[in-house]
Amino acid sequence: MTTPLLSVRDLRTHIPTPRGLVRAVEGVSFDLERGRTLGLVGESGSGKSMLVRSLIGITPARAERSGEIRMDGEDLLRLSRAGLRRYLGRRVAMVFQDPMTSLNPVVRIGRQLTEGPVRHLGMNRRRAEERALELLRQVGIPEPERRLRQYPHQLSGGMRQRVMIAIALACEPELLIADEATTALDVTVQKQILDLLSHLQRERGMAMIMVSHDLGVVAGRTDEVAVMYGGRLVEQATTTALFDAPRHRYTRALLDAIPRMDHPRGTPLRTIEGSPPDLTRTGPGCPFAPRCAARVDACVTTEPQLVREDGGHTHACLVPVGGPRRTATAVRGAGT
Ligand SMILES: Nc1ncnc2c1ncn2[C@@H]1O[C@H](COP(=O)(O)OP(=O)(O)O)[C@@H](O)[C@H]1O
Ligand SMILES: [Mg+2]
Known part of the structure; x- marks a missing residue:
């Protein structure tokens, strides 16, 4: 196997605040191969921006990062902020939501x-x-x-x-990170810009992380999708597998909330009940458990670990959609 362009293991970004320690990124692990596109989705406040900012060292000054971030094998967490900027200056580029800032x-x-x-x-x-x-x-x-x-x-x-x-x-980056790059734009312009990004990504063979709170944005434009909830990656799979056969209950709920053209007019749009998790909270259990209709007792007492199933589909759900698979194995370096 070749070294992935980016390899993240057990990444944590904790920010001390007056209301407690915000665990914005909590034990995130994933790989990104050269030239591939990863969609990163989740509700607002789930830690998407903090995750991609952690990768390139532009977190708030008080934030503490731990874990491993390797680019071409080099451990980025060992570099100083200045060293990191020099190293990444031409290799990684980021596009933000609001170009005016x-x-x-x-x-x-x-x-x-x-x-x-x-x-x-x-x-x-x-x-x-x-x-x-x-x-x-x-x-x-x-x-x-x-x-x-x-x-x-x-x-x-x-x-x-x-x-x-x-x-x-x-600077011909090897990795482009687009964080809600089109969220502030109207729908027509949004589509043009997203199509432009996909076109340039393919033409240049760049890897890309496309961050959005909207699953519809990453559908059809990414090779893989990672779903973030409460600072954790709760599911990752090829885009097709994630849309066709999601395993995590939160992903299922997100998909059910997308308005569909083939539904009769007037079908109420489902939203996910309850509020997003408080990232200062500690304690056992799945962060989605309080909002999950499929919750069993174990979901409240045990934090589900990320497991990998056939085809590389990973998820952290004790009661996955479609039932558990016996072939699932724990993902190295994920969780605690
Ligand atoms: N500068 C900051 N100081 C403290 N907490 C922050 C800061 N920026 C973001 N957060 C918190 O980190 C969490 C994740 O935020 P963010 O990564 O921006 O979410 P997303 O991009 O998914 O909407 C939120 O709980 C947010 O309140
Ligand atoms: Mg964000």
Whole structure:
């Protein structure tokens, strides 16, 4: 077996706050192969952003990370923040929900696009500008020459997000992380940007982590999907397996909450009852147990461990949809 591009084992990110220790990421393990796309889904507050931020070391200053994050075998948790930025600067890029907070409002688009290649790839400014034009064309921005001289506020939301993607691609990253990259955009623009991301990912053979609170966004655009609940990965499988035969009760509930075109008009949209877990809570049991209709006594007293079934499908549910399988084995380094 080859080394995965990214290999995460038992990652924890805990943030001390006045209301207690927030266990935003709690024992997360997964692998990502080169050129593959992983969808990361879960309700708002489940720890998706904290997980991807933990990978590249941009967590709040007080946050403590433990576990293992390996990129090409190198343990990223052993690097200092500065060392990490140097190491990841050109290899991993991230696109956030709100481009206005990550674009510098007083710097022209052109300058923001050339900064990375000049710093990380040692390009001279002329060459970097030619590349900037090329990148703007690739992300579908009309009149790129004019755009280079403009400031972020002169662009629409969708155009700004395209610029962010161009900046992210400028150093030819091996891994692109898109955290709710289209959530702030209207539906039509959202689809265009998601399709653009998928197209660029395939064309460049980049690995990608696509983060969304919306399962519909990752369906059809990812190879695998990981489902996060209460700071934990509770299920991971190929996208087809996850949609066709989810094993975890929470995933089932998420799928049931998606509006479907083939349902008769007026079918009420199911939502998941109860509130998301409090991440300061400790104690035994499955974090989803309080909201789970299939809960048995053991769910309240025992924390389910992540197990791997045939085909690499993993889940942490004591009463999986479709019943337990005898072939399931514990995932190394997952949980406690
Ligand atoms: N800067 C912070 N300080 C303390 N807690 C935070 C901070 N940012 C996020 N959190 C908490 O971490 C948890 C996970 O948040 P987040 O990763 O943003 O969730 P998601 O991206 O899935 O919506 C939440 O309980 C949130 O309140
Ligand atoms: Mg988030």
